[in-house]
Amino acid sequence: MPCLICGEPKTIEAHLIPKAFVAEVKTERGEQHLILHKADKWPRVSNTGVYDRSILCGPCDSILGGHEDYALELLRELRKAKAPPGGIIGVDPINGDRMVRFAAGIAWKYAVTTQPGRIDIGPYGDVLADVALRGMSIPASVDVAMLRIVELDGDVYFYRTPMPDRKDDANVVRFTVGSFVFFLKIDQRRNGSTLPAECWLRGRTKGAFVIGPAELTEEGRMHRQLSSSPPSRRFFTEMRARKARRS
Numbered sequence: 001m002p003c004l005i006c007g008e009p010k011t012i013e014a015h016l017i018p019k020a021f022v023a024e025v026k027t028e029r030g031e032q033h034l035i036l037h038k039a040d041k042w043p044r045v046s047n048t049g050v051y052d053r054s055i056l057c058g059p060c061d062s063i064l065g066g067h068e069d070y071a072l073e074l075l076r077e078l079r080k081a082k083a084p085p086g087g088i089i090g091v092d093p094i095n096g097d098r099m100v101r102f103a104a105g106i107a108w109k110y111a112v113t114t115q116p117g118r119i120d121i122g123p124y125g126d127v128l129a130d131v132a133l134r135g136m137s138i139p140a141s142v143d144v145a146m147l148r149i150v151e152l153d154g155d156v157y158f159y160r161t162p163m164p165d166r167k168d169d170a171n172v173v174r175f176t177v178g179s180f181v182f183f184l185k186i187d188q189r190r191n192g193s194t195l196p197a198e199c200w201l202r203g204r205t206k207g208a209f210v211i212g213p214a215e216l217t218e219e220g221r222m223h224r225q226l227s228s229s230p231p232s233r234r235f236f237t238e239m240r241a242r243k244a245r246r247s
C-alpha cells in the first residue's frame with residue numbers, strides 16, 4: 001500500500017512505538033522484551049517492537065521521528081525530577097505543541113495499522129494526521145497531559161500501546177512510554193479539571209506534570225500482574241539462564 005499521507009508507493013517499516021522508547025524498557029543492551037496482547041494466548045518475544053510496512057514512506061515517517069526525538073529527550077530529563085506522589089512538577093521551557101503532535105502521531109499510527117493493537121477513533125484519525133504529519137494548527141479538541149508513574153527505582157519497566165478511554169467525561173487516547181502515561185484528548189469538550197490546567201500542554205511554553213505511584217494506576221497494576229504471569233515468568237527465567245551461560 002502507498003504512504004497514507006503523501007501517496008508515495010515506496011513505504012518503509014514504520015515502528016508503531018518508536019524503537020528508542022522500546023529500547024528504554026529496562027533490560028540489558030541487546031536483550032529482548034515481551035509483548036502481550038489481550039487477543040494472544042502467548043506473549044511475543046521482540047527486539048524492537050511492532051512495525052507496519054503499509055502506512056508511511058521514509059520522509060513522512062521522519063516527520064514523526066522529529067517529534068519522537070524531542071519527546072524522548074524531554075522525558076529522559078523529566079525523569080530526573082524527584083517529588084512525592086501527587087506532587088506537581090513545573091516544566092520550563094517546554095514545546096507543548098510538539099508534545100501534542102508527538103502523542104497524536106503515536107495514536108494515529110495505531111488508528112491506521114494493520115498490526116495487532118489497532119484502535120478505532122473514528123473521524124479523529126484524520127484530525128490527528130493533520131496535527132502529527134501535516135503541520136496544521138492544533139484544534140482545541142486535541143490536547144495532551146502526562147502523568148509520571150514511579151515504580152521501584154523510577155526507571156522504565158514497560159510501555160503500553162494506545163487505547164481509547166475517558167477522562168473527566170472527555171474521550172482520550174491513553175498510552176504509556178518513558179514511564180509517563182499520556183492522555184491525548186480527542187473531544188470538543190473542555191479539558192477536565194482533575195489535572196491542573198498547566199498540565200494540558202497545547203500552546204504552552206511552560207507546563208507541568210503530576211507524579212503518581214505506579215500501584216495507583218491501571219498501568220502499574222497491570223504491569224505487576226502480567227510480569228508475574230506464568231508465560232512472563234518463564235521468559236524471565238530463560239533470560240536469566242541465558243545470561244548466566246554467557247558470563
Ligand SMILES: [Zn+2]
Nearest residue numbers: 003006057060
Ligand atoms: Zn509519505
